[in-house]
Amino acid sequence: xxxxxxxxxxxxxxxxxxxxxxxxxxxxxxxxxxxxxxxxxxxxxxxxxxxxxxxxxxxxxxxxxxxxxxxxxxxxxxxxxxxxxxxxxxxxxxxxxxxxxxxxxxxxxxxxxxxxxxxxxxxxxxxxxxxxxxxxxxxxxxxxxxxxxxxxxxxxxxxxxxxxxxxxxxxxxxxxxxxxxxxxxxxxxxxxxxxxxxxxxxxxxxxxxxxxxxxxxxxxxxxxxxxxxxxxxxxxxxxxxxxxxxxxxxxxxxxxxxxxxxxxxxxxxxxxxxxxxxxxxxxxxxxxxxxxxxxxxxxxxxxxxxxxxxxxxxxxxxxxxxxxxxxxxxxxxxxxxxxxxxxxxxxxxxxxxxxxxxxxxxxxxxxxxxxxxxxxxxxxxxxxxxxxxxxxxxxxxxxxxxxxxxxxxxxxxxxxxxxxxxxxxxxxxxxxxxxxxxxxxxxxxxxxxxxxxxxxxxxxxx
Amino acid sequence: xxxxxxxxxxxxxxxxxxxxxxxxxxxxxxxxxxxxxxxxxxxxxxxxxxxxxxxxxxxxxxxxxxxxxxxxxxxxxxxxxxxxxxxxxxxxxxxxxxxxxxxxxxxxxxxxxxxxxxxxxxxxxxxxxxxxxxxxxxxxxxxxxxxxxxxxxxxxxxxxxxxxxxxxxxxxxxxxxxxxxxxxxxxxxxxxxxxxxxxxxxxxxxxxxxxxxxxxxxxxxxxxxxxxxxxxxxxx
Numbered sequence: 001x002x003x004x005x006x007x008x009x010x011x012x013x014x015x016x017x018x019x020x021x022x023x024x025x026x027x028x029x030x031x032x033x034x035x036x037x038x039x040x041x042x043x044x045x046x047x048x049x050x051x052x053x054x055x056x057x058x059x060x061x062x063x064x065x066x067x068x069x070x071x072x073x074x075x076x077x078x079x080x081x082x083x084x085x086x087x088x089x090x091x092x093x094x095x096x097x098x099x100x101x102x103x104x105x106x107x108x109x110x111x112x113x114x115x116x117x118x119x120x121x122x123x124x125x126x127x128x129x130x131x132x133x134x135x136x137x138x139x140x141x142x143x144x145x146x147x148x149x150x151x152x153x154x155x156x157x158x159x160x161x162x163x164x165x166x167x168x169x170x171x172x173x174x175x176x177x178x179x180x181x182x183x184x185x186x187x188x189x190x191x192x193x194x195x196x197x198x199x200x201x202x203x204x205x206x207x208x209x210x211x212x213x214x215x216x217x218x219x220x221x222x223x224x225x226x227x228x229x230x231x232x233x234x235x236x237x238x239x240x241x242x243x244x245x246x247x248x249x250x251x252x253x254x255x256x257x258x259x260x261x262x263x264x265x266x267x268x269x270x271x272x273x274x275x276x277x278x279x280x281x282x283x284x285x286x287x288x289x290x291x292x293x294x295x296x297x298x299x300x301x302x303x304x305x306x307x308x309x310x311x312x313x314x315x316x317x318x319x320x321x322x323x324x325x326x327x328x329x330x331x332x333x334x335x336x337x338x339x340x341x342x343x344x345x346x347x348x349x350x351x352x353x354x355x356x357x358x359x360x361x362x363x364x365x366x367x368x369x370x371x372x373x374x375x376x377x378x379x380x381x382x383x384x385x386x387x388x389x390x391x392x393x394x395x396x397x398x399x400x401x402x403x404x405x406x407x408x409x410x411x412x413x414x415x416x417x418x419x420x421x422x423x424x425x426x427x428x429x430x431x432x433x434x435x436x437x438x439x440x441x442x443x444x445x446x447x448x449x450x451x452x453x454x455x456x457x458x459x460x461x462x
Numbered sequence: 463x464x465x466x467x468x469x470x471x472x473x474x475x476x477x478x479x480x481x482x483x484x485x486x487x488x489x490x491x492x493x494x495x496x497x498x499x500x501x502x503x504x505x506x507x508x509x510x511x512x513x514x515x516x517x518x519x520x521x522x523x524x525x526x527x528x529x530x531x532x533x534x535x536x537x538x539x540x541x542x543x544x545x546x547x548x549x550x551x552x553x554x555x556x557x558x559x560x561x562x563x564x565x566x567x568x569x570x571x572x573x574x575x576x577x578x579x580x581x582x583x584x585x586x587x588x589x590x591x592x593x594x595x596x597x598x599x600x601x602x603x604x605x606x607x608x609x610x611x612x613x614x615x616x617x618x619x620x621x622x623x624x625x626x627x628x629x630x631x632x633x634x635x636x637x638x639x640x641x642x643x644x645x646x647x648x649x650x651x652x653x654x655x656x657x658x659x660x661x662x663x664x665x666x667x668x669x670x671x672x673x674x675x676x677x678x679x680x681x682x683x684x685x686x687x688x689x690x691x692x693x694x695x696x697x698x
Contacts, residue, residue: 122583143476143604143647144587150519155583202479207471213499213525215471369587369602371477371647397684401677405483405652410677 003105007046010039011105014098029086033094044090044127047097048107050081053128054285057116057156058136058175060332061278062088064309065136066115068282072299073113081112088115090123097128118152119145122159132288133160134167136281138174139224139331140203144369149205153177167284169277170241171226173206173216179239187243187284189276191220191228194249198223198338201377203330211236222273223338224331243287245280247271257283257297264293267301270310274335311450315457319346319433322446325354327439328368330375337380340435347432350388351381352422353399354438354446370398378406387430389413390422419445423452428461463492463666465512469499469526476604478516478550480649484658485514487673500529505545506536511666513540517551517647520561520580520606524568527556534571540641541573546665547641550650554636554643555580555607558615574615574636576627581606588696589688590624590646592634596657598622600685601646618644623689625696640665655679 014036021028036043056066066084073080081100086092093114100108116124118138125133135156138149146152156178160166163182168175170188191197199221206225209216214233221227230237246256255266255276266279279300286296311322323339326332340349381389381403389412391399396415404410414425426434434453438446465485467473474482486494492511495504505513518526530537540547555561558576561568570578585606592599599619609615609627618635620626626634635644642661644650651658655678662670672678 140475144585144602147585147604147606148475148519150521208499213472213522215498369604369647371480371602371649374477374480374483374649374652395684397677397681401652401674401681402480404677405480405487405674 003046004040006040007043008105010036010043011047011098011101012103013039014095015103018095018099027085028099029083029095030091031095032098033091033096036094036098037091042127043094044097044124046105047094048101048105049128050100050107050112051110053112053114053130054132054134055114055116055121055125055128055130056134056136057118057121058134058169059118059139059141059152059329060326060335061136061274061281062115064275064278065134065281066113068278068300068303069113069285071303072282072286072296073111075299075302078111079109081107081109081114083114088117089120093124093128118156122155125159125161125164129161130164132165132167132285133178134281134285135169135175135178136277137169137172137226140205140329140372140375141331142328142369143371144328149174150210165288167281167288169226169281170238171222171228171277173210173225173227173229173236173238176239177210185243185284185288186239186241187245187277187280188238188241189222189245189247189273189280191222192247192250192273195222195273196250196342197221198377200379201334202379203334203375203377209234209236223335243280243284245276245283247276255279257293259283259287259293262293264297265301266297269304315454316461318428318431318457318461320450320453320457321346321433321435322450323435323437324443325437325439327441328372330372333372334375334377334380336437337377340386341380341383343433344383344385346385348385348387348430350390350426350431350434351386352390352419352426352434352436352449353392353396354419354422354436354442354449368395370395373398373402376402378403378408382407387412388426390416390426392416392419392422420449420452423449423456426453426456428457463489464495464504464508464510465489465492465514466495466497466504466510467514467516468497468503469518469522469529470496470516472499472522472525473516473518473553475517475519476551476647477649480652481514481516481548481550484649484651484673485512488658488662488670499525503530503533503536505540506533510545512546512548512662514548515550515553517553520563523552523556523561526553527568527570530556530571534573537571537573541639544639546662548650549636549641549643551647552605552607552645554645555609557636557643558609559611561607576609576612576615578607578609581608586625586629586696588624589692590634591622591689592619592626592644592646593622594619594637594657596654596660598686599644599646599650599654599657600682601644601648601650601653603645604647605645607645618642623692629696652678653682653685655682 014032083096170186209231212234563580617633618637
């Protein structure tokens, strides 16, 4: 598209803002894009496009997958345009593109690797025209923004260019719907011999065939709709995978990736089903790019899990675990509940709920829709090793009601007005592990609570 | 007691499992019939005390209309005979004359004459409070849909916060005999324990002791405080 004077004003103004914000030591990952778009709403169609654009989208795992790809590119010393430090919506992506473009609108790098919010993908993909799009999975997410899975499928089907090569999770009957006529690479994770699957979730959106609405038949259900499925009426079933991931056991630290009858091994620091899917997605991308997979498997072996998602430390004899519990997302929270229910080695657990969204404070008139609490599998927390539930903040009574409905012990629930006061009320004699469950919007508060907890343990625990 | 949920596999979105939880724990002795899509609804051939339908996606709305159209008369009779029916979330949209989505029109069950206009992308969100004969109903709206031609539709109540059938129409939901349809997400019964107790007692003609009532009331009262601090505001 022809570049206009308006575009250059937007580019120069936003670049000046980045410079200024850097001088002020501010995070220039959203506002510059916002300004550019206000000056030139078609900014993304005017900005210079790098030779290769990879976008990573889907409900869960976007950040992990993006970071893994970026890490490998960094190992190759290839500089790329990315949004790892910024937001994955239009303003964040625009800020990243501004950053990666010269004053004369020449792309500074050959590659752009961008995490893209699936709901917002329609505002970016048609303009930046990604060559490769990874769709890791599609689940229920924020009811406010994302409505339901079908809505997001429709957006992706309409937004991903027909020329793009899509890389999708073959165990996900919804993610595979974005393929349509596009070139594609499919990855999957084989059932693991000692895997404890979850078929009792409150959420299973794939019970009816998305094509013909007939009841689906399942030969294997990992969790929610990640499964081996078959529709007896229309024949809808899992597609053949190009990249098959295998774990010999759920605790195995070696992920085997089978591509064209050749097996590659990736060593993983913290093995999990999610990590296996993420790694398989990245490997499928490298396969689609025609990379040296033996080299890539070695590079992937050296990658560590991002600490903002999971952290674990011992202070005296108490374990402190930090876990990201994405607000408004019932599937991510259900997976977390499942994870916590299967950690008896951590002893008695005290759970600090911090996944209240901050919308109430930052945007006081946008009230969060708490319906997701009723889709989250809090029933998994009925385990006897979970001995304390610390509930604070504006929504504490809604959390309490839902936890009681789920069968959790009301006597184990401690109510405090402010989330930061949860730490003061934990009975340290009753817990071996304290789990801080923060959301994407309150990671700094999570860190603050952890510091407070460390201080208290050091002071009070003998 | 018999409670029937129509197409639970396809109409259990937006927290509606919470409605089922409330019913199951309040009535542990009840028989719950979960009727699959395209089966003959139990209520059309047998006595059923309460029929429930939950939220669904827009493609499922079309399927529900196809499925239930042959049973339209049974639905009408059920309403006329004061039998209980609850339509949660966007399920109420299929009860109208038609649903307009982009350039496509889908004829509804036509029990009422309203028309539903569905956005393709834009979503209307708001904290919503409705004054009804059961008191103040609380919840959220997160919807693609606005209703027009609602003049002949007996409404559930008048919104005192948020928006109703339409941004400019303060009436919300449907209340016709013992049939209630409300587009609030919540789940309605869990978020509104006073309403749940009153309505269920009325429909079942007996004193109902709602499960988790005290805890749900605490949550309800806390939520009510939103109305003191939150402005009327619609956002996407």
